[in-house]
Amino acid sequence: MSELNGLDVSYFDYNATAPIRPEARAAVIEAMQSVGNASSMHHPGRQAAHRVDVARRQLADLLGCSPGEIIFTSGATEANNLALRAAFTAGSPLVTSPVEHPAVLETARTVTAGGPEDIVLLPVGGDGLVDLDVLKQVFAARQGGVVSLMAANNETGVLTDLRVVAKAAREAGALVHTDATQLIGRLPMDVAELDVDLLSLSAHKFGGPQGVGALYVRRGSPLPHRPLLVGGGQERGWRAGTLNVAGIIGMGAAAEAAARGLGEEVERVAAMRDRLEHLVTGVLPDCRINGRRDQRLPGVTSITFPGVPADAVLAAMPDVAASEGSACASGAPTPSHVLLAMGLSRADADSTIRFSLGYATTDAEIKHAAQAVKRAVMQVRAVLAEADGPR
Numbered sequence: 001m002s003e004l005n006g007l008d009v010s011y012f013d014y015n016a017t018a019p020i021r022p023e024a025r026a027a028v029i030e031a032m033q034s035v036g037n038a039s040s041m042h043h044p045g046r047q048a049a050h051r052v053d054v055a056r057r058q059l060a061d062l063l064g065c066s067p068g069e070i071i072f073t074s075g076a077t078e079a080n081n082l083a084l085r086a087a088f089t090a091g092s093p094l095v096t097s098p099v100e101h102p103a104v105l106e107t108a109r110t111v112t113a114g115g116p117e118d119i120v121l122l123p124v125g126g127d128g129l130v131d132l133d134v135l136k137q138v139f140a141a142r143q144g145g146v147v148s149l150m151a152a153n154n155e156t157g158v159l160t161d162l163r164v165v166a167k168a169a170r171e172a173g174a175l176v177h178t179d180a181t182q183l184i185g186r187l188p189m190d191v192a193e194l195d196v197d198l199l200s201l202s203a204h205k206f207g208g209p210q211g212v213g214a215l216y217v218r219r220g221s222p223l224p225h226r227p228l229l230v231g232g233g234q235e236r237g238w239r240a241g242t243l244n245v246a247g248i249i250g251m252g253a254a255a256e257a258a259a260r261g262l263g264e265e266v267e268r269v270a271a272m273r274d275r276l277e278h279l280v281t282g283v284l285p286d287c288r289i290n291g292r293r294d295q296r297l298p299g300v301t302s303i304t305f306p307g308v309p310a311d312a313v314l315a316a317m318p319d320v321a322a323s324e325g326s327a328c329a330s331g332a333p334t335p336s337h338v339l340l341a342m343g344l345s346r347a348d349a350d351s352t353i354r355f356s357l358g359y360a361t362t363d364a365e366i367k368h369a370a371q372a373v374k375r376a377v378m379q380v381r382a383v384l385a386e387a388d389g390p391r
């Protein structure tokens, strides 16, 4: 268990937000103790600008791009909005998938306003993989446009083979955007080698502060400037407004910390996730793991407990912080659109819990969560059986 927010909880919601890394917290606190607008010409302003430059370099190193290809934003939602607004052209297709985050799906609906024929949704298999063969068929009929597919799914962790996407898109003269919010800092990334035009990320998913993120824009991409925010012309006119200096510095520190030893970290986190799955399926053999198991992020597992409502299980284990579907959708009584697109029934989607872990997860938390899940599922089953039993 970890001491979080003064509570003793095992934290399994890294895909909603990861705990801030000590390096990022220290950098934010230090930055908040200094004055300086990064656009000011005096000494404090230049100092702020210098620290922003360092952070831009730290983030660029994590992505494998040059610092001039990064535009700071308030997070991945804004980066997705900015990306699709710039990349979509009326009359050309916007190809995406039904398992994308609402920050892509809703943006796609907005930018293509009034032209539903402009959105093409690729089919998704029961394993959560987007069918990329259909992408070729789409381009055989209509060239150009933009493809927006997530690098890793926030609910199942299932990965998209972006190399295949980029190759097909290049051949058809289409732009490529990827929402890589869940992948950055969790798996190695070489964005230049991937050959995508646009990539979105959010700092808080890899241990940076909330409310700050970035859009990578490949140098030389044929993109028009269509800023969401106009004003002072910051970020080369892509995103006006005084920079969030402390947030950006915190994101840079988190990026550097995440990059350090990432290869070993991937192995460590995947081994813990596998152990959690092994322990849970060992005691609850009828549960099912969703998504293609050999093509997933290391730190997430989506588990269906048939016949047992996830909200009741979560309520029965208050010392484990996990989530039903995605945090963005929780609170709304709608089942996960991702699990439904994968063919799960509504009842199964409502009986699914996402456990996501990461850099600060311990073996003790894995053991504790497995025991808590077993106890909670059995407790909920007993209550349901009693309610169903003879009166």
Ligand code: PMP
Binding pocket: 015, 016, 074, 075, 076, 077, 078, 101, 103, 150, 152, 153, 154, 179, 181, 182, 202, 204, 211, 213, 328
């Ligand atoms: N895309 C994905 C895949 C996400 O998981 C999230 C966060 N849940 C976002 C975009 C939005 O990120 P933010 O809320 O930080 O803007």
